[in-house]
Amino acid sequence: MNTTLLISLYIMSAFYLFAGISHFRKPDFFLKIIPKWVPSPKKVNFLVGGIEIVLGIGLLFADIRAYAAWGIIALLVAVFPANIYHYQQARKKGKHVIATLIRLPIQGVLIYWAYLFI
Known part of the structure; x- marks a missing residue:
């Protein structure tokens, strides 16, 4: 694996670790x-x-990396309705509309990013 891809892998792993921990630290969000x-x-x-x-930890182990990447893809697809709901709520309240709208296509980018490690 080249250096750029390896750095990308570590960033992705950290991203999912941080996001996962955030579910426990800031559940109200x-x-x-x-x-x-x-x-x-x-x-x-x-x-x-x-x-x-x-899944974030799984990315760090070559033997299960592809499974972790597929798991991330499945998770991103599974939570997409929550992102749509979040956008709809933002529109209704008139707050954070652009940010929640931009988040929707970012899911595709995140799916592609995970796919790189399959």
Whole structure:
């Protein structure tokens, strides 16, 4: 693996570790963006955080890196409805509309980034 890709891998791993830990440190932020139709939002928030931590660590091990990358892709697809919901809520409140709108296509970039490690 070349140096640029290796640095990218470490950044991605740190990104998911930070995001996962944030689900436990600042759960209220994430609970606000979980759609109302999701059952047990607190449990789902902690579950997603735990998954992000495990996948972020998994990226660091060559033997399971591809599985972790596929897991990240699956997770990004699974949480996409929450990002749409967050955008809809932002539009309704008239706050953070541009930021939540930009976040939607960023999911595609994150999926591509993870795909690089499959």
